[in-house]
Amino acid sequence: MGVSIGIIAIKGGVGKTTISASLASELARTHDKKVLLIDGNYSAPNLGLHMGIVTPDKTIHHVLSGKVRLKSAVHECYGVDVIPGSYFFPNDINPLKLKDKISGIKQDYDFIIIDGSPSLNEEILSTMLASDVLFVVSTPDYPTLSCSLRAARLAKQRGKPIAGIILNKIRDPSYELSLHAIEEVTGIPVIAKIPDEKIHTKALFYRTPTSIYKENSKFSHEIRELTNALNVAKSRKRFWSSFFSFAVPREAINRELLKEQFYTEQFFFKER
Numbered sequence: 001m002g003v004s005i006g007i008i009a010i011k012g013g014v015g016k017t018t019i020s021a022s023l024a025s026e027l028a029r030t031h032d033k034k035v036l037l038i039d040g041n042y043s044a045p046n047l048g049l050h051m052g053i054v055t056p057d058k059t060i061h062h063v064l065s066g067k068v069r070l071k072s073a074v075h076e077c078y079g080v081d082v083i084p085g086s087y088f089f090p091n092d093i094n095p096l097k098l099k100d101k102i103s104g105i106k107q108d109y110d111f112i113i114i115d116g117s118p119s120l121n122e123e124i125l126s127t128m129l130a131s132d133v134l135f136v137v138s139t140p141d142y143p144t145l146s147c148s149l150r151a152a153r154l155a156k157q158r159g160k161p162i163a164g165i166i167l168n169k170i171r172d173p174s175y176e177l178s179l180h181a182i183e184e185v186t187g188i189p190v191i192a193k194i195p196d197e198k199i200h201t202k203a204l205f206y207r208t209p210t211s212i213y214k215e216n217s218k219f220s221h222e223i224r225e226l227t228n229a230l231n232v233a234k235s236r237k238r239f240w241s242s243f244f245s246f247a248v249p250r251e252a253i254n255r256e257l258l259k260e261q262f263y264t265e266q267f268f269f270k271e272r
């Protein structure tokens with residue numbers, strides 16, 4: 001049985017879609033995992049564009065309105081099964097059906113990544129309910145942090161574990177919130193620190209996930225490290241044996257703890 005991971009934030013523009021696309025492609029490419037990637041941003045879907053899908057004929061909207069079966073809306077891109085959204089679709093969808101729709105195919109995948117909506121309505125609830133575990137994407141500023149806190153509260157109310165915060169678009173750390181401050185305020189570990197880089201504009205222009213477009217970027221490195229943490233097959237020994245020999249960044253330690261959590265099936269993950 002695969003694990004479903006919701007990528008959420010109650011704010012647009014923080015990098016949810018960019019990260020979802022790269023996380024999914026990296027799990028498929030580097031770890032050879034079977035991955036389903038779903039656009040959960042029903043009112044403003046754009047995940048397809050990040051994955052090279054421009055005008056999909058069957059989308060998550062068709063699935064949620066009961067017009068097609070989930071499997072019929074799958075588009076294969078970069079080794080990932082993608083279900084994009086539709087810009088031009090009437091609103092007769094039931095977002096809360098997503099959980100039911102994916103329950104029947106969870107055994108076919110190792111990971112199901114859901115790119116969440118920033119709207120604090122049934123769209124974000126749709127992602128939360130369908131996810132076993134959530135990653136919150138945040139930028140290191142106070143307004144976004146307050147949104148992340150709201151997301152954390154909502155997830156708690158719904159009984160959904162937040163596995164970590166992905167801190168994105170770090171520009172000038174001297175004038176931004178530190179990892180420690182964010183962890184202290186939210187009580188959630190930061191599992192990736194990603195700088196602001198220009199490469200995303202080009203990657204999107206070529207409709208390619210950034211981690212594939214530029215493998216040696218800091219973004220791609222951090223995404224790879226995160227997928228290593230989700231990939232339970234990797235050995236943990238080397239990390240812990242080298243742990244005391246030199247300074248390891250806090251986010252790397254948090255990732256190792258995340259891996260432990262996946263091991264102990266805290267997030268319902270079962271190794272195949």
Ligand SMILES: Nc1ncnc2c1ncn2[C@@H]1O[C@H](COP(=O)(O)OP(=O)(O)O)[C@@H](O)[C@H]1O
Pocket residue numbers: 009011012013014015016017018019168169170194195196197198200201204219
């Ligand atoms: N680390 C980053 N550095 C610079 N630009 C980024 C970074 N992450 C995302 N972006 C850009 O920010 C914009 C919003 O990203 P997106 O993934 O669409 O956010 P969201 O899904 O949260 O609305 C896009 O133009 C994307 O290319």
Ligand SMILES: [Mg+2]
Pocket residue numbers: 016017018041046115
């Ligand atoms: Mg988005």
